Amino acid sequence: MDKLKFTLAQNTKYILSHILGIFQIFTKKNSRKNGISVMIRVRDEEDWIARSLLSINDFADEVVIVNNNSTDRTLDEIERIKEKLNYQLIIENEASNDIIKVSNHALSLTSFRWIFRWDSDFIAHTSGKFNIINLRKLLLDLPQSKHYLIYPLTVSFAGDLFHVKVGKEIHSEGYIHTWHPKLRYIKKGKFEVLKTPFFYT
Template structure:
């Protein structure tokens, strides 16, 4: 089929598909040319660094507890307000993490990732968030992902491994199927001087050198709980993304852009939810069992009580 006969939507998809396969071919060839003498990741000791950027994450306790057994090091760049900051300090002292660094600075996301990255000292870097919960059972258990990574040949290649996150709805028995895809923050990276986050970028997408060998895994190895929050936060987030994409065409501030969209309201908007299917996505992690069946309001009430207990 000739591209001129395609609709604009299919032309865009066709272009992106060709760019993806061309990029993968270049990566495969170039990564194969990098032999052992050029792999700087061998300078780093065996182990896993988790890089977390957090700001007022209500799920940080569960997130850290789900990965503590796998982490040789946890780097947290924290922009939280009180009382979350005090909770985070107490939480880190209570958990038996082998090694951690708690960087307290109010930074934008790309800059925070870049600073945290400079502190990672092990061979593997897991890009993580304070609202990610590792699966602890089933066919996509996080331990299987850890074993897969540790068996890769790091003497010849750099790796950038991407995996799925199961993105939850407004409570733990709902899921957003259209968002259960590769998320920008779900990366596992070979540590090297070549990999970085660009502080000049709007979002925290990693800048991966072309000779890194990319691997896309299909399993749902973690839950993404960022959507268990008021609907208006999603509305503003999606509007900010569309404003950022359109502002080159329209010289308009974000505040004025919001005024042109009257769909900001309290009822569900633009987000499709379906029943969470444990046979497909895997069992809900045991750390979250106490929240199953609770509404958004009930979850927030429970989390506020937990935070109060930490800071008393």
């Protein structure tokens, strides 16, 4: 029964989003260039950050990194591979322990139409059927007159690339969305959520 309710809720949200999407005809066309900004918040991610950045080398036009009080070699690891990166790299510091402030800082630094909130321990597929370059092509081909919010599915390896964690292996972390000046991260209960205008599809 719970599964049925969840499915109905998903379907209802999907239908409403398309109805509300009609209002997009009254909004201005996105003024940003049709490219992809990836925003990453980092704190002590020396083990993963280099692999993560290299895995999106052919996906992103720009990567915004907001360093949040790292005390390990995270920044050194970024510097080590910087010459291998094909995209524009922006790095700024944010000392606040408020994750909402950190996220909104990163969001404010982006400059392309598409924004992907990426975690520093994400590793993208770079070959085969699930090559992230396919996602890039899909996003850039979507109508530029509309606004989108997408929840990508990820697979958790729990720190082990050879053994997937038992439990909720497939879940959604991060957001892919188009830019709008009214976008902002807010706190909802215990969670951080992206607040979007009602006409996002």
